[in-house]
Amino acid sequence: xxxxxxxxxxxxxxxxxxxxxxxxxxxxxxxxxxxxxxxxxxxxxxxxxxxxxxxxxxxxxxxxxxxxxxxxxxxxxxxxxxxxxxxxxxxxxxxxxxxxxxxxxxxxxxxxx
Numbered sequence: 825x826x827x828x829x830x831x832x833x834x835x836x837x838x839x840x841x842x843x844x845x846x847x848x849x850x851x852x853x854x855x856x857x858x859x860x861x862x863x864x865x866x867x868x869x870x871x872x873x874x875x876x877x878x879x880x881x882x883x884x885x886x887x888x889x890x891x892x893x894x895x896x897x898x899x900x901x902x903x904x905x906x907x908x909x910x911x912x913x914x915x916x917x918x919x920x921x922x923x924x925x926x927x928x929x930x931x932x933x934x935x936x937x
Contacts, residue, residue, distance in 0.1 A: 836871070839889075847862055
């Protein structure tokens with residue numbers, strides 16, 4: 825398996841998950857089988873150009889986002905985290921902020937060792 829295929833597969837999966845879509849919903853929208861979507865997302869099957877174009881349109885991203893030709897605004901995990909944080913109460917966001925500050929300090933301490 826090529827690393828390009830794996831990279832595209834990971835970005836497609838992250839974009840789908842970010843939008844909260846199931847593999848079945850994507851399959852239905854693109855007229856593919858759910859197993860085809862799964863194989864694409866695990867890099868066991870390549871995605872052809874027309875499928876990539878349709879997925880990019882569905883995921884509301886430029887094709888270059890998936891192929892690495894355009895820089896990503898945020899990492900997929902960071903964007904997903906931001907989406908989840910927006911659903912929290914003000915008190916929970918405050919607690920999460922304190923926890924993130926703790927993690928940053930812990931990470932700095934570990935790198936200084």
